[in-house]
Amino acid sequence: MACCSKKWIHIASGLTRLATDTTGLTRTKAEAMARLAICSNCTQVTRMSWGKYIAWLAKHGIKRITDLKKLESLPPLPVAKPDAHGPRLCRLCKCCLVIKARSADAFCPLDKWPDK
Ligand code: SF4
Secondary structure, three states: OOOOOOHHHHHHHHHHHHHHOOOOOOHHHHHHHHHHHHHHOOOOEEEOOHHHHHHHHHHOOOOOHHHHHHHHHOOOOOOOOOOOOOOEEEOOOOOEHHHHOOOOOOOOOOOOOOOO
């Protein structure tokens, strides 16, 4: 099963939580922080600007947000250059990690996250 078969729903869910959760360290926020700490030490994390990310997606045939469920079948995102800027992304699922980590239903494609 794909880690993000409902990827665009996960993204919307994560964005909503980011936008609405302004109270201290909630359980969801703590879980997200635990997930991101694991991602920070993972060899599959990369960085690229949103512009390069969108261009990479377009190069691989992803032109609409509803196509995001196909992302996992694409080759891994490039390894970040030392001076790379932009959001942290997972090379395998191609998700923006700060958003994905807040989504309750998302999971790590390598099963590294402590929660399921
Ligand atoms: S989601 Fe999993 S595979 Fe992707 S960067 Fe995080 S720990 Fe690594």
